[in-house]
Amino acid sequence: MSLKPVVSLHRFRHLCTFVLFCHTNLILGGYSKLFKTALSLLLVSTALFTLGSASAESGALVYEAETAQRTGSLTLKTDVKASGWKSVGTFEKADDSLSFTVDVPSDGVYDITVTCIGIGGSKINNLLVDGQHQGTFECGAVMYTDAPVKGVLLTAGQHELSITPSWGWMYVDKLTITPAQAISEDVYNVSSALINPNATENAKKLYAYLCDNYGKATLSGQVCDGGLKGTEITAIHAVTGRYPAILGLDMMDYPPSRRAMGASHPTAVERAIEFHEAGGIVAFCWHWTADKKYILDGTDANGNPRWWGAFYTDNVTFDIEAVMNGSDPYGKEALDKDIAEIAKQLLRLQDAGVPVLWRPLHEASGGWFWWGAKGAEPCKQLWIYLYDQLTSVYGCNNLIWVWNGQAKDWYPGDEYVDIIGEDIYADAHSYGAQNSKFIDVLDYTGTNKIIALTENGVLFDIDNLITTNARWAWFNTWSGDFVQKNGKYSEAYTEADILKKTYNSEYVITLDELPDLY
Structure with missing residues (x-):
């Protein structure tokens, strides 16, 4: 009691x-x-x-930070702003961890709220349950705020809840556990009308299938530059006996900004057409390289030429705000040239009957890419401009527009978004459904939109997805070390048993289970 x-x-x-x-x-x-x-x-x-350890709010469990186990360089300080006049910080070291031993009364889904304050600005950090990554939370910088990680699946009994740094630099006051509100089945009722009224028939058919399937099953996806016979997909097939339903590719090496720096001849369009002809679904992102005028000299922190990563903010001086407000006409001209080349490649796909899950300007709110470096407004302007150019000017009507800005304030509006995507890289072997982020996305707009896990590192345990009712439309595991090493499947992030379980689940659709869509 x-x-x-x-x-x-x-x-x-x-x-x-x-x-x-x-x-x-x-x-x-x-x-x-x-x-x-x-x-x-x-x-x-x-x-x-x-x-006491229970708050005045019925059903809530409250644990003060000063009672938790501190590891690393964390310190306890007197803090008149905190509930017990004490808080723990500053989470500046990678091995810093604040761990609460909690007693959960019954099996269920819970919201876990961290009361915290950022140092020098808002900060995003991690919540783990029994060593498994469950989500991130964001605390403001002006005063202590309640930062929730929603929809966490907990069994009755004792658990260890740990707070670890992502961005770090914060103080924690307390942690609160409350029963969560269930995700409504209504969120899976979405309109089958694409935002582009001139969409191709194949784009309409694919989108109709995605809408009908949403909430019933999750499509499997894999990023693989080599296509159906590429290293990652071959490694997955060797373990599971299955192929993914979605192939993830990148338009990175096509634009003149990239080719001018010596990029190799790309084959992504050919791989996309092959996968489409095999009955699969094609998804494209675009790591958009800035014009060489804006690329910094020398090498990056890893010793690579900066042009290799000239989509990263740290490698360029490109100012998208200046481009969008008209004060950098050269930059605008460079963007237009790149868009024209991308349109050419998308039209090749359109001519081949290939609809595309099109995801440009991804992860914008993080600020690590130049298109997000100047805040939400210029990025939203660029999204709308890109949409207008590709649809109205170039007639790329085979696109299903997947917005991946990852924050509500960056949302450009329902009329410019077909699907909302989230990229989540949980810790290795952390198999949660990441339903906290799924719940957050529901608040981006009042209109139901399909929500997809457009990039992931570790793969979720499908049982967790079903139990929490966070039914991502698809997952799309990133390439390289996340899947394979030396051409063989690697368990560095997802163990083989989880991979087999997911790919062979009746709830997960693989390539052989796709209907004849067109």
């Missing part, structure tokens, strides 16, 4: 303020009677407030 706080946090903080005020009015030579009285009340209130 736990105690209900006798003094509310709101009243407690007012009392703290009152005491501090009195302290500034000390009578020379001793404490005033007023201060002594207030101090006594404060001490009694503090004792009563910190006795």
